[in-house]
Amino acid sequence: MIWKTRRDSLDFNEKGNASAALMGILNTTPDSFSDGGLHQAGSRAVRVALEMQEAGAVIIDVGGESTRPGAPPVSAEEEIARTAPVIESIRAQSDVLISIDTSKAAVALAAIAAGADIVNDVTGLLGDPDMSTVCAESGVGVVVMHMQGTPRTMQQNPQYTEGVVAEVADFFRQRCRALVEAGIQLESLCFDPGIGFGKTLDQNLALIQQLAALQSDIARPLLLGVSRKSFLGTITGIETPEHRDAATAMITAMTCQQGVCLHRVHNVPLNKQALQLAASVSS
Numbered sequence: 001m002i003w004k005t006r007r008d009s010l011d012f013n014e015k016g017n018a019s020a021a022l023m024g025i026l027n028t029t030p031d032s033f034s035d036g037g038l039h040q041a042g043s044r045a046v047r048v049a050l051e052m053q054e055a056g057a058v059i060i061d062v063g064g065e066s067t068r069p070g071a072p073p074v075s076a077e078e079e080i081a082r083t084a085p086v087i088e089s090i091r092a093q094s095d096v097l098i099s100i101d102t103s104k105a106a107v108a109l110a111a112i113a114a115g116a117d118i119v120n121d122v123t124g125l126l127g128d129p130d131m132s133t134v135c136a137e138s139g140v141g142v143v144v145m146h147m148q149g150t151p152r153t154m155q156q157n158p159q160y161t162e163g164v165v166a167e168v169a170d171f172f173r174q175r176c177r178a179l180v181e182a183g184i185q186l187e188s189l190c191f192d193p194g195i196g197f198g199k200t201l202d203q204n205l206a207l208i209q210q211l212a213a214l215q216s217d218i219a220r221p222l223l224l225g226v227s228r229k230s231f232l233g234t235i236t237g238i239e240t241p242e243h244r245d246a247a248t249a250m251i252t253a254m255t256c257q258q259g260v261c262l263h264r265v266h267n268v269p270l271n272k273q274a275l276q277l278a279a280s281v282s283s
Helices: 044-057 076-093 103-114 129-139 163-180 203-207 209-218 230-236 242-256 268-282
Strands: 001-006 009-011 021-025 057-063 098-100 118-121 141-145 189-192 260-267
Touching: 001 118, 009 057, 021 044, 021 268, 044 057, 044 076, 044 268, 057 076, 057 118, 057 268, 076 098, 098 103, 098 141, 098 260, 118 129, 118 260, 141 163, 163 189, 163 203, 163 209, 203 209, 203 242, 230 242, 242 260, 242 268, 260 268
Parallel strands: 021 057, 021 260, 057 098, 098 118, 118 141, 141 189
Antiparallel strands: 001 009
């Protein structure tokens, strides 16, 4: 299975085991739930990005607006000021694939001009009417995520009448058709079930248990983002997000065997080990 980005393509086999890839999280925000404020300085952010690449990340996901529950919105101008210089500096020093984590077309355009290859949109390209055009015309890879509500409201009693797995699968199918009709190549699309974005603990677990079915239904690569999220803390009793890396790696190892091709993580070295062990055990 091929996922095309603006400069390069990633080739995944059917189960994702041998070629599952890591997307390293690089937040340039002051208020992200786990690493807010840690990578605001440009030179530090670039150093961390290069370290993640060295540890095994094939994509660096740069974000300038927190999407944690209850997070306030940020202007496009502020988001660009936080992310574009970092992307430009990473691109000047590395050929690693770069993703911009944004739902704003103006931010995506600035990031692409700075060297980004992928747009990772938590609204599934529904948050800005110009985003589909930007992605289609630039030829970037696109991550389409499912979210119920907005970051400010998404955890206020999320409900799914038809069941969360069925509704997420239907969302994927609808967005796939609409985005291809908008001019985005099918091979440029990747889908994210949005763990923790408008889901209860039980709904998160139901999605994780049915990832193989979701991937088979949409027949496109799946990206999974569970890194350090609160549902892991609920299960394990670990309150500090930074201490949830072992739990994250467990999910990474388990889900790559369900066909998940891409794993968005904070701790790249630990999750690289998880992928290596999972591949060895299943081979």
